[in-house]
Amino acid sequence: MNAVFMDRAIALAKKAAELGEVPVGAVVVKNGKIIGEGYNLREKFSSPTAHAEIAAIEAAAKALGDWRLDGCSLYVTLEPCPMCAGAIINARIAEVVFGAYDKRAGSCSGDSVVDLFSCGYDHRPAVYGGIREEECLKILADFFKSLRD
């Protein structure tokens, strides 16, 4: 875990906000290098799967030419939802680092809806939650405030 990669995830989340998308950004890292990145584009693509993590995972798999992201870490500004946590399991990502907890849809922590990483699937990544939490929360809070104003 190297929290510096959260810088890029945060920058990607801000890009999403500029486009009017719920601001979440993610990167996939292997051997100290970013090999895939993405941000939420659900509204732009009218797609329920266009989350930051899915984009970053698909880009990383393309870069490696392999659906197995063994030895990779995923950094994301918000706790993954069940779809993204499931994609992390399917891709066998070794490590997940997330910023803000998500009580409504978060699926990687016993304090959120469910912890999919301790349910008994074949693969179980290491998880670090609440990393750069305040910055990640502020991006979301600012975005939702701007929608209300």
Place this chain on the structure above:
Amino acid sequence: MNAVFMDRAIALAKKAAELGEVPVGAVVVKNGKIIGEGYNLREKFSSPTAHAEIAAIEAAAKALGDWRLDGCSLYVTLEPCPMCAGAIINARIAEVVFGAYDKRAGSCSGDSVVDLFSCGYDHRPAVYGGIREEECLKILADFFKSLRD
């Protein structure tokens, strides 16, 4: 629920098998019409997200021009994994009909790994499991037997 739509999901699973992919097929139905379909192409695309349900959901969202698949049903030959069950929740699909249960990765039944549809997410689809179960199981069993032979 209309089990006839499982015919098309089964046909799509067989297409996957012909391509050497784990045979799973899926369709999304709205108002009695198939609006999206897909089959597993994980190996072809080297992508951990290229499951049948994701392809069918993305095609349906594209057809409707909306990430919200309200009032839609998803028919799939195998119990959805956590990624696909999460995509079903995110897309607000009303109803899920699946064929074979999946003890290893299934995420829509208390008898499998976890039932994501009764965990407390904002959306909870109706679920019918074990529909055309024998046919769906046989496609998978034949595929894995052919790999071993």
